[in-house]
Amino acid sequence: MAAQETKRFSQMLGMSARVYNLIDAKGENPVELARRISGLLQGKNKPHYDPKEDMGDHVVVINTNKVDMTYRNKNMRRVVWHSGYAGGFMAVAEERMNVIYPTLILKRFVLKVLSKDELRLQRMARVHLFPTEDHPYWDQISYVLPQSKTDYRALEDYSTQEILDYPVLVHPKYSILLEKHVEALPELTKKFETWEADRTERIKKYYPHHIVKGEQ
Numbered sequence: 001m002a003a004q005e006t007k008r009f010s011q012m013l014g015m016s017a018r019v020y021n022l023i024d025a026k027g028e029n030p031v032e033l034a035r036r037i038s039g040l041l042q043g044k045n046k047p048h049y050d051p052k053e054d055m056g057d058h059v060v061v062i063n064t065n066k067v068d069m070t071y072r073n074k075n076m077r078r079v080v081w082h083s084g085y086a087g088g089f090m091a092v093a094e095e096r097m098n099v100i101y102p103t104l105i106l107k108r109f110v111l112k113v114l115s116k117d118e119l120r121l122q123r124m125a126r127v128h129l130f131p132t133e134d135h136p137y138w139d140q141i142s143y144v145l146p147q148s149k150t151d152y153r154a155l156e157d158y159s160t161q162e163i164l165d166y167p168v169l170v171h172p173k174y175s176i177l178l179e180k181h182v183e184a185l186p187e188l189t190k191k192f193e194t195w196e197a198d199r200t201e202r203i204k205k206y207y208p209h210h211i212v213k214g215e216q
Contacts, residue, residue, distance in 0.1 A: 102131035
């Protein structure tokens with residue numbers, strides 16, 4: 001009987017042990033990533049999950065400065081707060097805030113997703129956010145979780161030749177691809193004007209009654 005109780009206690013201790021999970025945030029949607037982190041912090045991945053018990057694991061997140069900041073309308077992506085005094089309202093674009101404080105954006109999302117109870121701060125203490133791949137928990141990592149976006153590439157990762165080979169469907173001055181490759185603008189502009197002239201000729205040939213924009 002005592003042996004069975006000891007075995008049962010060791011099994012329960014093994015299920016409730018906290019492990020360290022590693023997540024690479026490069027190219028990840030911060031909202032979806034915050035939901036994944038929240039589930040690990042609350043222990044929803046464990047078979048004996050109880051919302052009233054604090055049985056979650058530690059989560060180590062690296063490359064928080066490379067999260068995907070295009071997840072919603074650019075005009076809506078702001079970090080706002082108020083000092084409590086008259087005229088104390090402040091707002092900063094999330095892209096700018098992510099450069100100044102690379103871990104703040106993801107931390108705010110995780111805090112919003114977690115349940116608003118007395119265990120919230122205890123769970124937040126087990127989130128370890130790092131802007132780069134350097135962190136002091138390499139020896140304690142038990143699981144490396146897969147990324148949802150494995151083919152992510154930032155704009156600076158593309159070469160100028162790849163930008164030039166990319167199909168030009170809008171005027172280059174409106175393309176976000178040129179934010180990091182301004183030197184490709186003249187050649188892409190010439191490529192777009194050639195494509196637009198060919199398109200106009202095809203419209204005149206196959207649709208002679210169609211009024212081409214600019215020729216009314």
